[in-house]
Structure formats: structure tokens, C-alpha cells
């Protein structure tokens with residue numbers, strides 16, 4: 001029982017990280033109509049950007065986090081405006097190929113600058129709190145709490161602001177958005193700011209929980225896609241739920257299967273959903 | 288001097304293997320519009336399958352069974368095709384992007400298996416002593432014979448694909464790719480055609496993997512990076528001209544030359560940077576891909592140029608009648 | 609002076625022209641209807657005005673300013689709104705959010721226009737918190753028109769506003785269009801319910817294969833034998 005609860009904690013932590021990535025991926029997918037294969041590498045970029053600030057200014061990672069987020073969002077917008085924007089008129093699948101190229105470029109730039117070894121924000125091991133026999137680390141509380149705050153903020157943004165509503169409108173029907181006079185490019189830039197920023201947070205959280213590595217984000221791409229598909233493409237709330245489910249299932253599988261195969265579990269779940277319910281597991285209209 | 292020729296022949300063998308991969312991707316992407324980012328996975332399935340079946344008995348991994356090389360090649364194609372069939376059955380009737388996402392899944396799982404299942408694959412140490420063809424008859428100089436064999440295989444695959452491209456089957460694939468309602472309305476089952484193209488492509492990728500294993504006599508997750516190979520093949524096909532079989536081969540040659548050229552260049556870097564040179568090479572190729580997509584998406588030899596030629600030939604034949 | 613004048617435009621989606629010299633003009637305060645067989649290019653002509661189809665030859669002038677081949681958002685800013693033939697609401701947005709999107713380009717207070725739309729279509733006020741995708745066909749059409757009205761435009765383009773609606777609702781929609789026109793908004797619409805549409809319109813055009821076939825007042829077109837045989841069921 002204790003083991004199960006312990007795995008639940010790990011699952012929620014991992015699920016939070018996956019959710020943050022999946023929400024952005026799902027928004028981008030809904031608005032730009034292509035699966036953004038470089039999303040995992042935006043995680044990595046965010047983690048390393050924060051790392052630079054941590055090392056350079058010798059500050060704790062939470063202080064560096066906003067800078068990492070801002071820099072990553074900036075890079076995401078720059079990539080969109082220089083590369084993706086030029087390809088929007090052609091078939092979406094060309095964007096997909098381009099995003100694979102961007103993924104490799106991002107990863108290689110990180111490798112070029114920081115090498116391919118492991119890095120950490122802070123040396124030393126965090127002592128977990130013991131609570132009713134469960135081990136809980138400070139970082140875990142920060143990750144889960146931070147994710148909850150961000151999800152609430154995102155909800156308010158999408159429901160209450162003009163740009164947020166326009167993002168949902170574009171996700172519904174981008175042709176209609178255009179003839180309604182919505183400034184499509186401006187909304188797309190906002191989409192990248194939010195998607196890239198959330199990816200950076202996810203990457204920083206992931207690096208806090210484990211370590212920095214040039215392929216850390218790419219390795220998480222499959223679970224993130226699985227979460228987005230589970231939740232239904234273009235449905236941010238579904239993506240969050242999908243992320244938590246994927247995180248939990250991945251952790252629950254560890255007593256039975258080598259932890260190395262966690263991504264395979266996400267994949268299996270995704271394939272299952274694609275077979276039984278390709279529109280995602282959540283009923284009701286997309287939001 | 289002899290060393291240089293040997294090097295050239297060995298290089299051509301590698302180009303040939305990439306050429307096969309590029310042709311295989313051309314059936315899937317160029318002709319049918321199916322996005323496959325798991326090329327490296329199918330390649331690895333082929334290489335390891337043939338390796339296990341043909342290598343002499345060992346304790347390092349399961350097998351080897353010492354079977355003849357042709358059996359290994361055939362099995363490599365069958366297993367790659369079977370896995371392609373499974374993936375295709377699940378995803379090909381859904382929206383196109385799902386196949387792309389599913390193929391990352393295949394790539395990841397194959398990578399995990401290669402690394403973690405030492406009993407099956409030899410793990411990170413890899414699989415050695417994979418037999419080379421023609422070794423006895425050529426007395427160690429097997430590369431010549433290998434190259435000839437490879438050229439024959441590529442020739443057969445190329446001619447088959449060219450025949451397919453101009454056949455009714457090829458026309459339906461193109462219609463399926465362009466989502467032409469006429470092809471679908473005329474009672475053609477689009478999913479079936481997609482599945483056929485996908486499976487044939489996977490089989491050829493498996494064959495290429497097996498040939499690679501027999502060329503190097505060794506295969507390991509380190510020596511051969513699936514994601515990098517996948518990416519190179521994509522750049523090759525796009526640079527050469529997707530939809531055009533000659534373009535696929537030309538792209539393999541040109542991009543491989545550029546790729547190896549960058550290796551020579553980065554060889555001049557100071558030692559402390561040399562370890563990171565690999566990353567620099569990938570960045571160069573990545574930028575090349577993006578520049579191609581933005582400025583010349585049809586590639587060196589466009590599909591259109593081929594179809595114009597086909598039409599002219601048809602017209603000439605019509606005139607003769 | 610015409611509000612909108614479309615002067616001999618040619619254009620289409622690819623290499624082939626769908627429009628082969630279409631001429632349309634709308635005067636201030638008018639309701640103008642375009643009728644014609646399926647595939648005649650009626651929707652295409654509307655899209656050409658709105659910058660969604662490339663105009664290869666000819667020109668489009670709105671309030672004395674050329675608007676040929678402007679981007680859709682620029683056309684909106686010049687004061688024309690467009691309600692497409694289908695998929696003309698944002699299904700997962702609420703009714704009120706749909707209307708707000710209509711005012712996207714405005715940075716001033718638009719609550720007066722919102723109120724005006726709710727007065728025109730009281731049922732929308734009732735359902736303002738529901739998702740637009742959950743409404744009936746007629747109500748969705750009202751949302752779409754309401755969204756267009758949020759910019760207080762001088763001219764609205766309506767593509768088949770009554771398509772697929774039950775006969776009773778069709779009458780209601782035509783009433784609504786008259787009401788909108790009563791507010792001083794000119795209307796250019798495409799209609800399949802030719803008889804009713806011509807009866808309520810000041811003028812009408814008959815388009816076939818991308819060309820003007822007839823052009824006259826609504827009354828005269830209704831009385832025209834040839835038009836009657838073609839579209840009005842004899």
C-alpha cells in the first residue's frame with residue numbers, strides 16, 4: 001500500500017511535467033495543425049537556459065526559472081517567424097519535417113555548447129521529508145504546486161483574455177478567425193510564447209527532478225504526445241489529464257517492468273487509445 | 288593508392304545502403320505521403336535479425352544460428368515488414384500525423400530493446416562476427432563483390448519502383464497522397480494502398496539494415512545511431528526530390544558526400560573541440576534541410592520533371608500507333 | 609455613388625478561372641441578391657471581394673477605395689463583414705465569445721453593439737453562455753450574423769443565410785435580414801430560396817458559369833420568364 005502511494009506521488013510529479021509539455025503541444029497542434037516534433041527539445045533548451053542563469057549569476061534555480069522561460073519563449077517565437085512561418089502556406093506535414101530538423105538542430109547546439117554529459121542545478125542529494133512512511137522531496141512539492149498554479153493561470157488566460165479567446169477561436173476554425181479580422185500571426189506568436197514557455201518550465205522541472213542532458217526532452221516527447229492524444233488533440237484540459245494519467249501509469253508499471261521501458265508504456269497506452277477512441281478519452285466537446 | 292580505392296569502394300557501399308533507405312522512404316513519403324520517422328528502427332530490426340540468424344554460435348547473445356546470408360536478408364525483410372504492418376494497421380486509417388507519432392514510438396522502443404536486452408542483442412557491446420558475404424571466394428577482398436551485389440539489388444529495387452510508379456498502383460498511391468476524391472470515390476480502399484506502400488518500404492529498410500550488418504560485420508547502438516540515420520535519409524530524399532526515384536539515389540550520394548566532407552573538415556578542429564564536432568555536423572545538415580524546405584522543396588530532381596518525361600514518352604508511343 | 613462595385617473580375621482557385629468577368633454593385637442602404645445554379649461561382653465572387661480568392665483581372669472598389677486582393681483582415685478593417693456559407697461560428701466558444709471575436713479588431717468599448725445584437729436576436733441573449741456548436745441551425749446563423757454586426761459595418765456579405773433551415777426559420781431569417789437592413793446596413797447575399805430573396809431585395813443578379821446573366825430589380829427578375837424557368841420552378 002505504501003509502495004503504491006509512493007508510486008502515486010512519483011506518478012503525479014512525472015505527470016505534472018508531462019502535462020505542462022502536453023498542454024503546449026496540444027495548443028500548437030490545434031492552432032497550427034501540425035505535431036511539433038521539436039517540443040521535447042524546447043524542454044531541454046529551457047532547462048539549459050535556466051542552467052546558464054544559475055551558473056552565471058549563482059542563483060537558485062527557481063530564481064533562474066523565469067529567465068529560462070522567457071529565453072525559451074523568445075527562441076520558440078524566433079524559430080516560428082523565421083522557419084515555420086515561411087512554410088505555413090504549404091502542406092502541414094512539411095512543417096512536421098521542418099520541426100524534426102529544428103529538433104536536431106536545437107539538441108546539437110546544446111551538445112555543442114555544453115557537451116553531452118550530465119549536469120545538475122545543485123550538487124548534493126535532497127533529503128526527502130518523511131510523512132506517514134512516504135518520501136516526499138521539496139522539489140516534488142515545487143513541481144506539483146508550480147504546475148497547479150500554471151494550469152490555473154492558463155485557464156484564466158484562455159477563458160478571460162481576448163488573446164486567449166482568439167486562440168480558442170483559431171483552434172476551432174482558423175479560416176473563420178481570419179475572415180473575422182483576428183490577427184492570425186499575432187495569435188500564433190502568443191501560442192508559441194505560451195507553448196514554449198510551458199515547455200521550458202517542464203524542462204526545468206524535469207532537470208530538477210533528474211538531471212540536465214541534451215536528449216532529456218527528446219526522450220520525453222513520446223509520453224508528451226501520448227498525453228496530448230489521450231486528452232484529444234487541441235484540448236488543453238484533456239492534455240493535462242492525459243499527462244497525469246500517463247505519468248501515473250508509467251510509475252505504476254515499474255514494479256512489473258524494467259523502469260527503462262516507461263516510455264514504452266506510454267506508447268502502448270497511446271496505441272490503445274488510437275485503436276479504441278482516436279478522438280481522445282474524454283467525452284464532451286473540446287474546449 | 289590501393290587504400291584510396293578500397294576506401295572509395297567501401298564508401299560507395301555505404302552510399303548504396305543509404306540509397307536503398309532513401310528509395311524505401313520514397314515509396315512511403317514521396318509516392319504515398321506517409322511520414323515515417325522510425326527509419327532507423329526498421330533498419331535496426333533488419334540488421335539485428337540477420338545478425339542473429341547468420342552469425343556463428345555465441346554466448347554473447349541469442350543464437351547465432353549460422354544460417355546462410357540470404358536467409359538472414361529474407362528474414363530481415365519479413366520481420367521489418369511484419370512490424371510495419373502492425374504499426375500501419377493501427378494508425379493508417381487515422382489522420383496522417385498519428386502514423387508519424389507512432390513511428391517515434393517504434394523508434395524509441397527499438398532503441399530501448401537494443402540497449403536493455405543484452406541476451407537478445409548483445410546490449411551496448413553490440414553484435415560482432417556477423418558473416419561477410421563472398422569472403423571465402425574473394426580472399427578477404429569482399430568489398431568489390433559486395434558493391435556489385437548491392438548495385439544489383441538497388442537496380443532491381445529501382446526498376447521495380449519505377450515500374451510501380453508508372454503503373455496503376457503508383458497512380459492510386461499518388462491520388463491517395465493528394466487526397467484526390469476521384470480515387471477514393473472510384474471504390475479504391477485508400478487505407479489498403481497506404482498499408483501496402485508502408486509495408487513494402489519497411490521491408491526494404493530492413494533489407495538495408497541487414498546489408499549494413501553484413502558489410503561491417505558488426506552492429507551496435509553506438510556504431511549506428513538510429514535517429515541520425517533517420518534524419519540523414521530524410522534530408523537525402525528531400526534534397527534529391529521526393530517522389531522521384533532517381534532523385535532519391537542522387538540525394539543519397541550528394542548528402543552522403545556532404546556529410547563525409549564535414550567529417551573531414553571537422554577533423555582539422557583542435558582536439559578539445561573535436562569531441563563536439565559531431566554536433567556541429569548535425570547542425571549543418573539540419574540547417575541544410577531547413578534551407579531546402581524553404582527555398583527548394585521539390586529537390587534537385589523534382590517529381591514533376593519525371594512525370595513530364597513520362598507523359599512525353601506516352602505521347603510518342605501514341606504517335607507510333 | 610456605389611458603396612461597393614465589383615468591376616469585371618476574373619479569378620479562381622488554381623490555373624482555371626471560375627469568375628469570368630463578374631460585375632456587381634451595391635448602393636448604400638440596398639439589399640442585393642445573387643442567384644444562380646450550383647457551381648456558378650456565387651460563393652467564389654463573395655470570397656474574391658473578401659480577399660480569399662485571387663483576382664487576376666478587374667477591380668473591386670469600396671467607398672471609392674480600391675480593395676482588390678487585400679488580405680481578409682484588411683478588408684474587415686475597411687468596414688465589410690462576411691458570413692461564410694458553412695462553418696460560420698466557433699463551435700466551442702460560447703455565444704457571447706463568438707460575438708466578442710467579431711469585435712476583435714476594436715479596442716474601444718463595444719458593449720453598445722453587443723446590446724444591439726442581443727436586442728435584434730433576444731434568443732442569443734438567453735443562450736449567451738452556451739457553446740455555439742450546441743445551438744440549432746437557425747440560431748447558429750444568428751450568431752454568425754450577430755458576429756458580423758459587432759463591427760458596425762456598412763456592408764455585410766451573406767453566403768446562403770437560409771441554407772438547410774426549416775421553412776418557418778427561413779422566413780424568420782429573411783425578417784432578420786430586413787431588420788438588419790433597417791439599421792442602415794447594406795446587404796449583398798447569395799440565396800437559393802430565389803423567390804423569397806428576390807421579393808425582398810432591391811436588386812438582383814443572376815450568375816451562370818462565372819458571368820453576369822441578368823441584372824435587374826428584384827421585382828423585374830421575378831417577372832422575367834427565363835429567370836422563372838431557370839430558378840423559380842417554372
Ligand SMILES: Nc1ncnc2c1ncn2[C@@H]1O[C@H](COP(=O)(O)OP(=O)(O)OP(=O)(O)O)[C@@H](O)[C@H]1O
Nearest residue numbers: 621622626644645646647648649650651652653693
Ligand atoms: N476551394 C476550392 N478550390 C478549388 N475549387 C473550388 C473551391 N471552391 C469551389 N471551387 C469550384 O469553383 C466552382 C464555383 O464554386 P462556388 O462555390 O463559387 O459555387 P456556388 O455558385 O457558390 O455554388 P453553391 O450553390 O453550390 O454554393 C465550382 O466548380 C467549385 O467546384
Ligand SMILES: [Mg+2]
Nearest residue numbers: 650651652693
Ligand atoms: Mg456557394
